[in-house]
Amino acid sequence: MTSDKPVMNRYLWAVGATSASIPVGERVADRYQVVAPQIWQDIYPEVSPQVPDRLNDSILRYLRLYPHRLHVPEVYGVCSLSGMSSQDSSVILLENVPINKQGELYPSIEAMWSQVSAVRQIYWLWQILELWTPLAELGVATTLLDPQNLRVEGWRVRVRELYPDGVTDSTPELTISSTGSSVTGSEGLTATALGLSTTLTKPAGKLSLQQLGECWESWCRTASVSVASQLHEITQQMQTEKPSLKAIASQLNQLLLDAASQQPLRLEVAGATDKGPHQNHNEDSGFPLLSDLTENSDPLIPHLSIVCDGIGGHEGGEVASHMAVQSVKIQVRALLAEILEDPEIMTPDLVAEQLSAIIRVVNNLIASCNDQQERESRRRMGTTLTFALQLPQMVKRSEGEGNGHELYIASVGDSRAYWLTPQYCHQLTVDDDVASREVKMGRRLYQEALQRPDAAALTQAVGTKDAESLRPNVKRFILEEDGLLLLCSDGLSDNNWLEYVYADYVRDVFSGKLSPEAAVKALIDLANQRNGHDNTSVILTYCGVSPQYPAVLNLGGIPLETNTYAINLDTEFAMADQRLESDDESETLESAEPVASNAIADGFKIVVGVLGVLVVLLSAGAALLMAQWLLDPQGFKKMQELLFPSQKIENPQSAPESKD
Numbered sequence: 001m002t003s004d005k006p007v008m009n010r011y012l013w014a015v016g017a018t019s020a021s022i023p024v025g026e027r028v029a030d031r032y033q034v035v036a037p038q039i040w041q042d043i044y045p046e047v048s049p050q051v052p053d054r055l056n057d058s059i060l061r062y063l064r065l066y067p068h069r070l071h072v073p074e075v076y077g078v079c080s081l082s083g084m085s086s087q088d089s090s091v092i093l094l095e096n097v098p099i100n101k102q103g104e105l106y107p108s109i110e111a112m113w114s115q116v117s118a119v120r121q122i123y124w125l126w127q128i129l130e131l132w133t134p135l136a137e138l139g140v141a142t143t144l145l146d147p148q149n150l151r152v153e154g155w156r157v158r159v160r161e162l163y164p165d166g167v168t169d170s171t172p173e174l175t176i177s178s179t180g181s182s183v184t185g186s187e188g189l190t191a192t193a194l195g196l197s198t199t200l201t202k203p204a205g206k207l208s209l210q211q212l213g214e215c216w217e218s219w220c221r222t223a224s225v226s227v228a229s230q231l232h233e234i235t236q237q238m239q240t241e242k243p244s245l246k247a248i249a250s251q252l253n254q255l256l257l258d259a260a261s262q263q264p265l266r267l268e269v270a271g272a273t274d275k276g277p278h279q280n281h282n283e284d285s286g287f288p289l290l291s292d293l294t295e296n297s298d299p300l301i302p303h304l305s306i307v308c309d310g311i312g313g314h315e316g317g318e319v320a321s322h323m324a325v326q327s328v329k330i331q332v333r334a335l336l337a338e339i340l341e342d343p344e345i346m347t348p349d350l351v352a353e354q355l356s357a358i359i360r361v362v363n364n365l366i367a368s369c370n371d372q373q374e375r376e377s378r379r380r381m382g383t384t385l386t387f388a389l390q391l392p393q394m395v396k397r398s399e400g401e402g403n404g405h406e407l408y409i410a411s412v413g414d415s416r417a418y419w420l421t422p423q424y425c426h427q428l429t430v431d432d433d434v435a436s437r438e439v440k441m442g443r444r445l446y447q448e449a450l451q452r453p454d455a456a457a458l459t460q461a462v463g464t465k466d467a468e469s470l471r472p473n474v475k476r477f478i479l480e481e482d483g484l485l486l487l488c489s490d491g492l493s494d495n496n497w498l499e500y501v502y503a504d505y506v507r508d509v510f511s512g513k514l515s516p517e518a519a520v521k522a523l524i525d526l527a528n529q530r531n532g533h534d535n536t537s538v539i540l541t542y543c544g545v546s547p548q549y550p551a552v553l554n555l556g557g558i559p560l561e562t563n564t565y566a567i568n569l570d571t572e573f574a575m576a577d578q579r580l581e582s583d584d585e586s587e588t589l590e591s592a593e594p595v596a597s598n599a600i601a602d603g604f605k606i607v608v609g610v611l612g613v614l615v616v617l618l619s620a621g622a623a624l625l626m627a628q629w630l631l632d633p634q635g636f637k638k639m640q641e642l643l644f645p646s647q648k649i650e651n652p653q654s655a656p657e658s659k660d
Helices: 057-064 109-115 118-137 141-145 209-220 225-238 245-260 290-295 317-341 348-372 434-440 490-511 516-530 569-581 594-607 613-619 622-631 633-643
Strands: 011-014 032-036 039-042 054-056 074-080 090-095 150-153 156-159 173-176 266-274 284-287 304-311 385-391 394-397 400-403 406-412 416-420 425-427 473-478 483-488 536-544 565-568
Touching (some): 011 032, 057 074, 057 090, 057 434, 109 209, 118 141, 118 156, 141 209, 209 225, 266 290, 284 317, 284 536, 304 317, 304 483, 317 348, 317 385, 348 385, 348 473, 385 416, 385 483, 406 416, 416 490, 483 490, 483 516, 490 536, 516 536
Antiparallel strands (some): 011 090, 150 156, 266 536, 266 565, 304 385, 406 473, 416 425, 416 483
């Protein structure tokens, strides 16, 4: 079931000096209204925009940077101007730009710098540093040196447009063949990383970190007093003769974690899955669901949330999605145990490698089951997989320890993660579908790619092929503001309904009118009413960092044991860590919330080896154990020894078959 959406204003950024000369109030090409300098409103957003016959370097760079769409705009189309010279006859129009709902640019980073907290200042710099390498590789690092070009929307740094590092007299054009399957052009930088024949003109000059350090130095003079000296040291190191990007990133990351760990962190989670009004079975799986929350004994709650959308029908998709959830849980337990045992902070790159490895293990488990059951082609079962992990790394400070507030999102497929506040809805993941692939490979603009009949078809999923061909997407964020982390399957995200209606739900949760569980139910109802063609899974985590809130949140006034799982991480993890080091097994944790306290105490016993994990393992089915043993005997043995020190599975092949 669908209904008409409300009309959303589409504001675009018109690139170039030609567009800047067009006065405010004028209508261009009988379609675009100029509402501010270089800001055009599309009067007919339901009509496909004009696309270029040829893609030049300027456009291709935007396409190649599509995986960074959280920060970088996308090409919407072009607009041909009458009465102009051939060189200036068309204007590139950008969407996903830092323009608010009123058609105004978000403030520049320079304008907001002195008005935000120390942790946000460092977080902005960290995001810029993360963008440095991909932009420098494409010859547009200059983009990050203009404070007016860097706009901020809350925690997020956004780029207004891309600036080339070197401007040449002529801009060679790249021609897309009629099939859109090949791209040829003049000599230049080959896109070997994507395996394409696309070529880009080499930039006239390559920028260095020294120039970025010079840019930052002026900001650091007005940085928060608590971090100004450390930031100054980093900018000085960036301006040395041969600065090390790795060393600078490490120092900035440590400073970021130190600052974030001084804030409180409280998490409250709720989740549910629904088969939908027109389906007779549910191929989705998720964690934590209501049954997980009522048990109140799993240490993964509220750190880990998972959504999987199965592929392969009743006899395949359900099995694959369930296997994926259980396998991720097992492996994340091992990762958390490793973190508890190691006092050193695990770097973001290493964590990303670990999470990618977890997804590849899941992939091989399902692929092995496909092989054993001789499933071929479309009969092979698989699943999308998106999971969020709030990594409880404890940062040591002079005044004690604190949670580093790190949030990692790992995904394969088109199940999405969003960050929601009353002010904005940020999609944190990029879909692995045909439309996105066409853009990343430099073949088509996104609006054009959406016209393909197979635009929404998946380009990768977990379990359908060998892990060597899998490319998991892993991103790291810092929780430094109050907000809702939402994971959902495409039953909700299809047709982008969430972007239209999110604000009411978020405000109601923030005000206490809706509990997280009630919000989950309301979102599933929305999905069934507006989409209704698929199963829907929603996992919602309230993340609170504001000190004015109570230590433990129960926004709906409903008993936590029947609806949500809430915990104050700053106090509970420190106490749980002390308990692990204590020889007194009768010691109890003191907390204002006995439910959360008991969960942490019991939970971290599980992480270090309590036999309760066996229940979770068995629920995944004997096929899961068998496949992992076949694919990686040594790894299986190592995990077994870590998680089940008193249990021995001598012969996985003798286990009874699981029921599909």
